[in-house]
Structure formats: structure tokens, C-alpha cells
Amino acid sequence: MENIININKDVSVVAYYFRNAGERLRCFPKRIEWEGKRVDFTETGLRHPTKKGQRMVHVFDMTDGNADYRLEFDAEHLTWTLVSIADISYAQSNLFAAAH
Amino acid sequence: MPKVTSLQLPINSEQPRIMHIDLNSCFAMVEQQARPLLRGKPLGVTNRKTKNACVVAASYEAKHRGVKVGMPFSEARLHAPDLILVETDPPKYHYVYQKLVNIMKGYSPSVTMKSIDEGIIDFTGTERINRRSLQEIGREIKARLKDDVGKHMTCNIGIAPNRFLAKTAAGLNKPDGLDTISYSNLRSTLSNLELTDLTGIAQRNEARLNGAGIYTPLQFLDAPSELLYKRVFRSVCGDDWYKRLRGWEVDDYESSVQTVGRQYVMDEWQPSEEALRARLSYLCETTAMKLRYKGLAARGVMLYLMYANGDHWYERRIFNQPFFSNSDVLTRASLLFNRRPKDDWVRMMSISCYNLQPSNINQVSLLEEVNRETWLTEAVDQINSQFGEFTVTFAASLPAKGLVKQKIPFGSTRYFELLCNSA
Numbered sequence: 320m321e322n323i324i325n326i327n328k329d330v331s332v333v334a335y336y337f338r339n340a341g342e343r344l345r346c347f348p349k350r351i352e353w354e355g356k357r358v359d360f361t362e363t364g365l366r367h368p369t370k371k372g373q374r375m376v377h378v379f380d381m382t383d384g385n386a387d388y389r390l391e392f393d394a395e396h397l398t399w400t401l402v403s404i405a406d407i408s409y410a411q412s413n414l415f416a417a418a419h
Numbered sequence: 420m421p422k423v424t425s426l427q428l429p430i431n432s433e434q435p436r437i438m439h440i441d442l443n444s445c446f447a448m449v450e451q452q453a454r455p456l457l458r459g460k461p462l463g464v465t466n467r468k469t470k471n472a473c474v475v476a477a478s479y480e481a482k483h484r485g486v487k488v489g490m491p492f493s494e495a496r497l498h499a500p501d502l503i504l505v506e507t508d509p510p511k512y513h514y515v516y517q518k519l520v521n522i523m524k525g526y527s528p529s530v531t532m533k534s535i536d537e538g539i540i541d542f543t544g545t546e547r548i549n550r551r552s553l554q555e556i557g558r559e560i561k562a563r564l565k566d567d568v569g570k571h572m573t574c575n576i577g578i579a580p581n582r583f584l585a586k587t588a589a590g591l592n593k594p595d596g597l598d599t600i601s602y603s604n605l606r607s608t609l610s611n612l613e614l615t616d617l618t619g620i621a622q623r624n625e626a627r628l629n630g631a632g633i634y635t636p637l638q639f640l641d642a643p644s645e646l647l648y649k650r651v652f653r654s655v656c657g658d659d660w661y662k663r664l665r666g667w668e669v670d671d672y673e674s675s676v677q678t679v680g681r682q683y684v685m686d687e688w689q690p691s692e693e694a695l696r697a698r699l700s701y702l703c704e705t706t707a708m709k710l711r712y713k714g715l716a717a718r719g720v721m722l723y724l725m726y727a728n729g730d731h732w733y734e735r736r737i738f739n740q741p742f743f744s745n746s747d748v749l750t751r752a753s754l755l756f757n758r759r760p761k762d763d764w765v766r767m768m769s770i771s772c773y774n775l776q777p778s779n780i781n782q783v784s785l786l787e788e789v790n791r792e793t794w795l796t797e798a799v800d801q802i803n804s805q806f807g808e809f810t811v812t813f814a815a816s817l818p819a820k821g822l823v824k825q826k827i828p829f830g831s832t833r834y835f836e837l838l839c840n841s842a
Contacts, residue, residue, distance in 0.1 A: 365453035367514035372806040380453035387454040
């Protein structure tokens with residue numbers, strides 16, 4: 320069974336926006352930081368919109384090559400949330416402290 | 420010129436104009452697209468992550484190891500001990516479904532989605548717009564799926580003169596195939612298939628055909644209409660098969676909704692009375708939601724229970740007045756539920772509403788109490804639409820709220836929007 324850790328914490332995000340890219344790659348969250356940890360993403364798996372009541376939330380399934388991360392961007396409140404990390408055992412050994 | 424009847428119908432020699440598109444192992448492939456680290460690994464998708472839950476979709480890596488759709492997780496793990504199991508994520512599949520529909524609608528106004536992961540484009544009448552060959556369009560659709568959704572996405576495409584042969588063509592070279600069945604290669608294609616490779620021919624129909632001396636698809640194709648009608652299928656189905664195999668269209672129809680319901684396999688081995696009623700309440704709520712979503716009201720309710728010893732019990736009843744509210748469905752289902760045998764533990768519970776008719780929810784009644792019930796239902800629906808499904812719900816349903824999940828339907832996409840709203 321795979322290892323999924325629910326995080327559900329607001330995170331700081333550095334995102335790239337590509338004006339001329341297709342819808343799939345228009346927004347690329349490159350880096351997240353939370354609680355002194357930092358992850359640099361290498362690929363977007365899937366970006367899909369979903370609704371929570373009337374609020375539009377964009378779900379980003381990202382990877383840094385070692386673990387899969389689920390991020391949510393709340394289009395109403397403009398907040399980024401790290402929802403979960405899959406394969407945390409890989410992730411933990413590859414997290415870099417932002418303080419370094 | 421002699422009149423052509425179904426008894427001596429030739430093979431359809433028209434240019435193939437039907438395209439069948441089928442996403443490969445849809446849910447598993449979407450999960451692998453979303454999570455790159457799952458690619459190349461045996462993956463199963465399930466509605467519930469428990470030992471006895473069944474695999475609703477398996478990746479090709481899992482299928483190569485013997486994992487089949489519908490197999491319990493415990494059995495699947497025997498075939499692939501490193502099988503990774505993930506839970507279904509309806510909004511993700513809905514997004515891919517919408518992308519696929521948008522791509523398909525770019526080529527013809529006649530697009531029919533047969534299920535979440537397969538659809539049909541009828542190119543008849545679009546010759547002046549689509550001047551390219553259907554094979555070229557098929558390759559473009561595959562490329563657009565990768566561009567719009569992701570590079571891991573693949574699909575099978577079948578092209579033929581009718582829906583049945585197009586679906587057969589789509590299944591010839593999985594995964595990522597693109598095949599055409601036409602007048603010229605129909606016999607050679609069928610000669611490489613088994614009877615059960617044909618959609619709609621499973622064990623029982625195979626036995627019927629075997630009984631008439633038909634053992635291969637080619638013999639099936641060559642069988643006279645009268646034999647199929649009178650000896651094999653003993654109904655108009657025989658005539659349909661005769662036409663279907665020859666490339667004539669018989670499957671171009673839409674089925675209407677006859678019943679609306681939910682079923683649930685109990686999460687406890689020995690559920691208490693309270694647990695049963697909580698789950699019944701939840702199932703009734705979601706059934707009523709489905710009714711209103713389709714703008715329908717029902718007059719009949721059926722309750723079906725399966726017990727631990729394998730016995731089953733059901734009862735149904737028709738009521739005078741049509742109903743559509745949550746409490747109406749629950750009250751009527753409870754009437755039946757109270758009459759159930761109580762000799763054994765309930766394993767599975769199913770509730771369905773039938774005798775459907777258009778809902779008169781907008782019609783004001785002369786009876787004040789009927790209006791109040793309708794207005795209350797509308798107000799609750801508005802609140803739930805604003806803040807998410809089950810924001811306002813029966814207190815009795817609460818214990819079941821986290822357990823009874825809306826499931827991904829195998830066939831119909833009738834309730835996909837509703838499913839995604841409540842996911």
C-alpha cells in the first residue's frame with residue numbers, strides 16, 4: 320500500500336505563468352515552502368479545476384521526482400494549500416530546510 | 420432489382436464514418452498521468468481502500484500480471500504483491516471526460532458518450548468539413564489528448580461503418596491502437612477473433628451460438644438471419660446481430676431512465692439497527708438528490724437486502740402521489756425496511772425509485788403542507804449547492820456520511836456532475 324500523508328497546510332509558492340503555453344501548462348508552481356521545508360517541482364502531473372460549494376479550486380498534482388504532491392489553489396481567497404504528499408518516505412529524505 | 424430484406428442483407432460497403440474512442444484503463448491512466456511516480460507500476464483504482472473492495476480499474480502493468488477489473492483487492496495482491504491501490508477521485512476523471520468531449524465535438528456535432536471513458540463520433544454528413552481521412556483525424560485526436568491532458572494519456576480508436584464494428588476495431592490493438600474495419604477487411608479481422616471478443620457475446624450467448632453449431636465469429640457472420648432469429652436468440656436480437664455483424668447500424672438509440680437508486684455493501688459484518696438506518700437514510704437522501712438532478716419524481720420504491728447467508732429479500736410498492744424530496748423517499752423506504760426479515764445480518768442494501776415522471780416541483784399546490792415540503796427541499800438544495808453537498812443533511816445520515824461514498828459509475832455519465840459536486 321502506498322504511503323500518503325495528509326498535510327493540509329497553507330504554503331508559500333513561487334509559480335511561473337506562461338502566457339503562450341496551452342491551458343495545461345499556463346501556471347507552473349515551481350517551489351513551495353512551509354515550516355522551514357522547501358520542495359522544487361520538476362513536473363505537473365495534472366491540473367484540474369473542482370468546486371467546493373461555489374468556490375473554484377484548482378488542484379495541481381505535482382512531483383519533484385521523489386514524491387508526488389497535491390496542491391490546491393483557492394481562486395477566491397488566492398491561497399495555496401499543500402493537501403498531501405505520497406511516498407513520504409522518499410520525500411522526507413529529500414526535503415531541504417529553507418533555512419540552509 | 421430484387422428487394423433487399425434483412426434475410427439476405429449484404430455486408431455494408433459504405434465508407435466507414437463512425438469513430439469509437441476508448442481511453443485505455445481510464446481511471447488508472449488518469450491517476451498515472453496525475454502522479455508521475457505511479458507510471459510503470461502496477462496500479463489499481465478502487466472506490467474504497469479495504470481488503471475486500473474490488474478493483475474498478477487496473478493499469479496495464481497490473482493487467483499484465485493478471486489483475487482483472489472487478490477482482491477483490493485481496494485476490495489482486497496475490498497476482499501482483501506490489502500492487503498500489505488508490506481511491507477514485509471523481510473530479511479528476513470529470514476533467515478528463517470534459518476534455519475528451521471538447522476534443523470530440525470539434526470534429527462533428529454528432530457525438531455520443533457511451534460512458535465515462537468511451538464515446539462515438541458520427542462523421543456522417545461532415546465530408547465537406549472534414550476532408551482528411553478518419554485515420555488522420557484519429558491520429559490528431561490522440562495528439563490533442565496528450566497536449567490537452569498530459570503526455571501519459573493514450574486512447575484506442577476504432578473506425579468502421581457502424582458502432583459495433585467501431586468498438587470492435589478499438590479493441591484490436593490495446594493500448595493506443597488505431598484500427599479500421601471496413602468492407603474489405605471485415606472477414607480477415609473477424610477470423611482472428613474469438614466469439615467472446617465480440618461486445619455482447621459472453622458465456623451464455625456463446626453457449627447459445629455453440630448450440631447452433633457456431634463456434635467462430637466468421638461462422639456467426641455467415642449464419643443466415645433466420646437461424647439467428649429462430650434458433651439462436653429466438654427474438655429480434657437475432658436479426659439485430661445479423662445486421663450488426665454486416666456493418667449496418669442497429670445501436671443508434673438512446674435509452675431512457677427507468678429507475679434511479681443507490682446500493683451499498685455494508686462496512687460492518689454485524690451492523691446494528693442504528694447503523695442500518697443511518698445508511699438507509701443516507702442512501703435515500705442521495706437517491707432523492709439524483710431524482711431532482713434529473714428533474715424527475717417517482718411513484719414507486721423498491722428496497723432490496725442481501726443477507727450474510729446469501730439469501731435476499733425485496734419489497735416494492737407504488738404510491739398514489741409522485742414524490743422527490745429526501746424525506747418522502749426515506750419515509751416510503753422506511754415503510755418497506757420495517758417489514759424486512761430480521762433473521763440474519765444485512766450485507767448489502769439497495770434502494771431504487773421507479774415509475775418515474777417529470778417532476779412538478781415548480782407547480783404550486785393547493786395544499787399548504789405540500790408547498791412547505793417543496794420549498795424546504797428547494798431551500799436545502801440551494802444551501803447545499805452554495806456550500807457543498809450534505810452541508811444540510813438528516814441527522815440520521817451523519818454516522819454514514821464519511822462511509823457511504825458516491826461511487827464512480829461504470830457505464831452511464833448521467834450523474835457525473837452531481838457526483839463531482841458531492842466529491
